[in-house]
Amino acid sequence: GDSVTQTEGLVTLTEGLPVMLNCTYQTIYSNPFLFWYVQHLNESPRLLLKSFTDNKRTEHQGFHATLHKSSSSFHLQKSSAQLSDSALYYCALSNYAQGLTFGLGTRVSVFP
Amino acid sequence: GPKVLQIPSHQIIDMGQMVTLNCDPVSNHLYFYWYKQILGQQMEFLVNFYNGKVMEKSKLFKDQFSVERPDGSYFTLKIQPTALEDSAVYFCASSSGTVFSQNTLYFGAGTRLSVL
Numbered sequence: 001g002d003s004v005t006q007t008e009g010l011v012t013l014t015e016g017l018p019v020m021l022n023c024t025y026q027t028i029y030s031n032p033f034l035f036w037y038v039q040h041l042n043e044s045p046r047l048l049l050k051s052f053t054d055n056k057r058t059e060h061q062g063f064h065a066t067l068h069k070s071s072s073s074f075h076l077q078k079s080s081a082q083l084s085d086s087a088l089y090y091c092a093l094s095n096y097a098q099g100l101t102f103g104l105g106t107r108v109s110v111f112p
Numbered sequence: 113g114p115k116v117l118q119i120p121s122h123q124i125i126d127m128g129q130m131v132t133l134n135c136d137p138v139s140n141h142l143y144f145y146w147y148k149q150i151l152g153q154q155m156e157f158l159v160n161f162y163n164g165k166v167m168e169k170s171k172l173f174k175d176q177f178s179v180e181r182p183d184g185s186y187f188t189l190k191i192q193p194t195a196l197e198d199s200a201v202y203f204c205a206s207s208s209g210t211v212f213s214q215n216t217l218y219f220g221a222g223t224r225l226s227v228l
Contacts, residue, residue, distance in 0.1 A: 033211060037219075044116065045155075045203070045219045052214060090155070094211040097168035098157035099145050105154060 002027045006091045006103035013081055014111055021076040021106050023065075023091035033094035034067050034074040039105075040087045048089070049076070081110045114138040118204050118220035119186075126228050130192035133223045135204030137187055144187045145205040145217065146179065148172055155203060161187065191225075199227045 006023045013019055025032065033052045039045040051058045051067040051074065058065055063078045074091060086109050092100040117136040125131050137144055146158040159169040161179055176195070181187040187206075191198055201222040209215035 033214065042221065044221045046113070047216050047218075050214075050216070095157070096210075097160070098170070099143075099160060099205065099207070099211050099217055101157070102147075102155045 002093055002095050002101040004091050004093050004101055004103035006089075007106045008104060010107045010109060012109045012111065015083055016080050019076075019078045019081045019085070019108065019110075021089055021091070021108070023074045023076065023103060025072050025074065025091075025093045027072075027093055029094075029096075032069075034065075035092040035094070035100065036063070036065060036074070036076050037090040037092060037102075038087045039090070045088075045090060081108075083110050083112065086110045114141075114218050116204055116206055116218050116220035118202075118223050120223060121221065122224045122226070124226045124228065125194060127196055128193045130190065131194055131225065133189040133191075133202050133204075133225070134186040135188065135206075135220055137204065137206030138208075138218055141206035141208050141218070143207045143210065143215075144179075144181065145207075146189050147203040147205065149201045149203065149222070151200075158189075158202075194225075194227045196227050199225060201225070 003026045007021045035050045036048040037045040038048045054069045065076045090105045091103040095101045119134040144161040147155045149155045159173045178190045203222045204220045205217045207215045207217045
C-alpha cells in the first residue's frame with residue numbers, strides 16, 4: 001500500500017539557519033499529489049504546501065518544495081528558520097479512498 | 113481560513129463506556145474523515161463519509177465504531193464499548209471534494225480520548 005517516510009523525530013536548529021525536512025513516498029498511482037501540513041502546539045494541522053506537478057517548485061510562507069517523481073520525493077526547505085517555525089510537520093500523500101496517507105511527522109524546534 | 117471544530121478537546125472515560133466525539137465540519141464541505149493518532153505515532157485513517165454513507169474504512173475502524181451526520185449537524189464518531197487501546201487523539205477533517213480532485217483537507221484540532 002501507500003506509504004510516506006520523512007525525517008524522523010526532532011530537528012533542532014538555530015534561528016536564521018536553513019532547514020530541510022526529507023519526504024519520500026511509495027504509491028502505485030502514477031500521478032500522486034503531495035502535501036506538507038504544519039501543526040503548532042494545540043492547533044489544527046493546516047496545509048502548508050501542496051504539489052501535483054512534477055519538477056515544479058511550490059512556495060508558501062518562505063517554505064518551498066519540489067515534487068520529483070523520478071526519486072519519489074517532496075522535501076521541504078526554508079532558507080532561514082524563524083522561532084515561529086517551531087512546530088510538527090507532516091508530509092502526506094493523496095490516497096483515493098482515504099484522503100491522505102501521512103508520514104510520522106517531524107518536530108522542528110528553532111532556538112534563538 | 114475555513115475551520116473545523118471538534119468537541120470536546122479532551123474526554124476521559126472508563127473502559128466499556130460509550131463515547132461520542134463531535135465534529136463541526138466546514139459548512140459547504142461534502143467529504144468527512146476521521147483519523148486516529150496514538151502518541152508518538154502517525155495519523156492513521158479510520159473512515160470517510162460522503163452523502164450519508166461510509167465510503168471507505170480501515171482495519172482500525174472496529175465493529176465498535178460508528179459514524180453519522182444526522183441532518184447536516186455534527187459529524188460524529190461513536191465508540192461503544194470503549195477499550196484501552198482506543199486511547200488516542202482523534203482528528204476530524206473535511207473537504208469540498210476528493211483529494212484527487214485537488215481539494216484540500218481541513219483538520220480540526222483533535223479530541224484527546226483517554227480510556228481508563
